[in-house]
Amino acid sequence: MRVLLGVSGSVSCYRAADIARDLMRAGHDVRVCLTDSAAKFVSPILFETLTENPCLTDTFEEPITGQMAHIDWAREADAILIAPCTANTTSRLAHGVAADMLTTIVVASTAPLLIAPAMNPSMYASDQVQWALSILESRAATIITPQEGDVASGEVGLGKLAPNPEILEAVESVLARTQLLAGKHIVVTSGPTEEPIDDVRFLTNRSSGKMGAAVARAALLMGARVTVIAGPQAAALPLTATVHPVKTADQMLEKALEVSEDADWIIGVAAVADYRPEAATSGKFRRSEDALTLRLIPNPDIIATLAAARPKARVIAFAAEPDADISVAREKIVKKGVFAIAANDISRNDIGFGSENNELTLIRANGEPQFSGKRSKLSAALWLLENLAQE
Numbered sequence: 001m002r003v004l005l006g007v008s009g010s011v012s013c014y015r016a017a018d019i020a021r022d023l024m025r026a027g028h029d030v031r032v033c034l035t036d037s038a039a040k041f042v043s044p045i046l047f048e049t050l051t052e053n054p055c056l057t058d059t060f061e062e063p064i065t066g067q068m069a070h071i072d073w074a075r076e077a078d079a080i081l082i083a084p085c086t087a088n089t090t091s092r093l094a095h096g097v098a099a100d101m102l103t104t105i106v107v108a109s110t111a112p113l114l115i116a117p118a119m120n121p122s123m124y125a126s127d128q129v130q131w132a133l134s135i136l137e138s139r140a141a142t143i144i145t146p147q148e149g150d151v152a153s154g155e156v157g158l159g160k161l162a163p164n165p166e167i168l169e170a171v172e173s174v175l176a177r178t179q180l181l182a183g184k185h186i187v188v189t190s191g192p193t194e195e196p197i198d199d200v201r202f203l204t205n206r207s208s209g210k211m212g213a214a215v216a217r218a219a220l221l222m223g224a225r226v227t228v229i230a231g232p233q234a235a236a237l238p239l240t241a242t243v244h245p246v247k248t249a250d251q252m253l254e255k256a257l258e259v260s261e262d263a264d265w266i267i268g269v270a271a272v273a274d275y276r277p278e279a280a281t282s283g284k285f286r287r288s289e290d291a292l293t294l295r296l297i298p299n300p301d302i303i304a305t306l307a308a309a310r311p312k313a314r315v316i317a318f319a320a321e322p323d324a325d326i327s328v329a330r331e332k333i334v335k336k337g338v339f340a341i342a343a344n345d346i347s348r349n350d351i352g353f354g355s356e357n358n359e360l361t362l363i364r365a366n367g368e369p370q371f372s373g374k375r376s377k378l379s380a381a382l383w384l385l386e387n388l389a390q391e
């Protein structure tokens with residue numbers, strides 16, 4: 001596979017030559033891009049000799065005349081590894097700043113990103129760098145934790161570039177993950193539904209759609225073709241997914257049945273309204289001093305209907321539970337006829353609705369539950385799909 005090795009200006013960038021060679025020994029085609037600072041430590045000629053590929057340093061370089069290298073290299077990379085990654089490059093990546101050829105390639109690419117920080121321990125421990133790393137990790141970047149040891153300033157602490165075998169192992173793990181769902185069609189329902197009371201008002205819930213968007217993005221990172229049926233959600237969905245916007249539960253079910261005929265997996269992340277008004281009123285209810293009675297009727301159980309209609313698909317449901325008790329979620333597996341359920345506790349403010357984080361409990365009909373631990377929603381989605389894909 002093709003790995004783009006980015007090298008930024010840490011003293012440890014001399015080790016990037018060995019990293020490039022290790023990647024080649026593992027069978028990968030390696031391209032190297034240096035920042036201006038890195039080029040003051042190591043020469044592009046070194047990497048061109050090692051890899052037998054051009055080494056880029058300037059944003060306007062075009063090894064093939066008339067072709068924009070930053071776009072071609074971004075699209076052709078199966079993974080991007082930045083080793084070493086300085087505080088400057090880390091912060092640029094977190095902010096989406098395309099300030100040189102390397103950061104421009106990263107911004108243009110959808111390939112998995114791995115970052116191996118190397119810097120002074122005080123810089124690594126700083127709030128700014130830790131914030132930037134957390135932002136990148138929330139976007140599914142793999143952070144290869146530096147080791148503790150002697151650094152260039154003569155200090156000892158956490159900030160030394162991780163050992164080469166650890167870096168190579170991380171790359172191989174990420175590349176393997178990109179193949180776990182290759183060739184699979186994954187259908188995801190996401191976000192809330194809106195059930196009209198009249199032409200102005202509707203019943204809905206607190207779902208932001210962030211978890212559904214995370215599941216869609218995780219499936220894409222793992223090589224799947226992804227279709228999303230999305231209620232009116234705030235979270236942005238990945239541009240490379242096929243998205244069908246809907247509003248009501250009936251519309252979501254109709255569209256899900258339409259697009260899931262060839263689905264390999266169906267993942268019900270949407271927070272579907274359990275009830276809807278028996279009849280929506282045209283126009284607008286006018287306020288009066290009289291009490292108003294609203295009669296509600298059940299909505300269809302979308303995930304149970306899909307499980308029955310698509311017996312060849314692996315159907316996974318999400319269950320938003322008001323506490324940590326998973327007994328009700330376990331009962332739903334049989335009741336709905338699904339392969340597994342991912343439960344999360346919505347009584348906590350630090351996970352669930354509207355939060356950037358989640359904590360999932362993966363439950364199957366048989367076997368012990370598995371716990372993701374608290375992590376970003378994208379990380380939780382990757383954890384979930386990796387566990388399910390390995391069966």
